[in-house]
Amino acid sequence: MMKRMLLLMVVGFMVILVACGDGEGESGDVDSEDNQADNELTRDEADFVVGVSQIVEHPSLDRATEGFQEALADAGLEVFYDVSLAQGDNQNAQLIAEKFVSDDVDLIFGNSTPSTQSALNETQDIPIVFTSVTDPVGAGLVDSMEDPGGNVTGTADMHPDAVPQAVELVEDLGYDSIGLVYNSGEQNSVRQIELVNEVASESGLETHEATVSASSEVMQAAESLIGQADVFLIITDNTVVSALESVLSVGQNEDMPVFVSELDSVERGGFAGFGFDYFDIGYEAGEKAAQVLQDGVSPGDIPASYPQNLFLQINEDAAEKMGVELTDELTERAEIVTTEEEGE
Structure with a gap:
């Protein structure tokens, strides 16, 4: 007491x-x-x-x-x-x-x-x-x-269409496997990972997971997926997003595009994400x-509600650093931004 x-x-x-x-x-x-x-x-x-x-x-x-x-x-x-x-x-x-x-x-x-x-x-x-x-x-x-x-x-x-559209984009760009880093102690993260696995399986994509319990473990978890996954898909996991730069570093070093689930994370250096403000x-x-x-x-x-607007953002600086070639079709679909530091 x-x-x-x-x-x-x-x-x-x-x-x-x-x-x-x-x-x-x-x-x-x-x-x-x-x-x-x-x-x-x-x-x-x-x-x-x-x-x-x-x-x-x-x-x-x-x-x-x-x-x-x-x-x-x-x-x-x-x-x-x-x-x-x-x-x-x-x-x-x-x-x-x-x-x-x-x-x-x-x-x-x-x-x-x-x-x-x-x-x-x-x-x-x-x-x-x-x-x-x-x-x-x-x-x-x-x-x-x-x-x-x-x-x-x-x-x-979580917009109901966010995960399906993100997985579809991964497939459209020709990648075969997705790396997932998340805190298994966060209920919201577990639910999202289940949804990613379900949608990816329906699309014929493989998923590989690495779990963390603290932000200090994110770098090691991301590195553990090198050679297993083609890209990262970072969900709205509070632990991982707070240490997003660790994943971005691995993505840039290994030419593994980092797909994110928040527009703020696109501006921080994520390659692409379907999101909202x-x-x-x-x-x-x-x-x-x-x-x-x-x-x-x-x-x-008072009814609870979902986000009203969902759109695609692509960070052109991150694309270059992670080895992604931006086609005209892709840039026409998305709002193009630069990294936060370089865009200010």
Whole structure:
């Protein structure tokens, strides 16, 4: 008991350190001093206190948090954001949820599957709105997308057509095998890998898997697939995406194109991906949160939703580095971008 109380005190201190404001800071700096300064309202001055639990810091999740905050600002709500990053640790996510419940926040925003599951484990009374969740029903968060029930609703981050179209592109480019690096401890990742294997099998493509439990293992896992797979397909796995540069390095050294599942990851150096802007699903989650806070609607009565827009992006710099020749047909299908550093 004493040890648990000590851990809660530590998490409480972490939450204070990463408290941030209205989302006007730079994307990716949710725990920066700039974003802390943006939270102009004190807890007592604000109309609502929202606890934001984000599993790890990486550009896509940061964009979702930014979109969520902007939606509430656009709704005219004065909100104090109590933000905490779990550093990729599910136990931290659980302790963060405990603290939010102890503080009796008005709403919890879960940015990832484990963050939202942790919140739901702690409360059926405080409203919970999620985003960046791959399979809300399979994760036990909602009864159905149309009729969530309970105290949870939100936006998923997996478009039903994303995996089939990605696998089809791999096949169209003449590759025979796909390398998959993922954290088998993430429920959303396991579901996606099952889907990739199913679609690849129907297309006659082989898949080879390498699992990790921490971002420090990603490089070794990617290297283990050299000689087995022709390409990498990186799903929306929080652990792997936070260490994406490790996979990109292997892809460039071995001429193994890295297909990704987030547009932010294309700009970071992935070869190609079917995706959407995480800001948009965060914003839509924020609109649902506004219904809860402003209008008193029960989350269980607000349908959960999938991303609305899906399109192909190709990084021409990454294509060159990974040995992919871009045909006219391919460039006509896609939005062409460059790597983030070179494109700025």
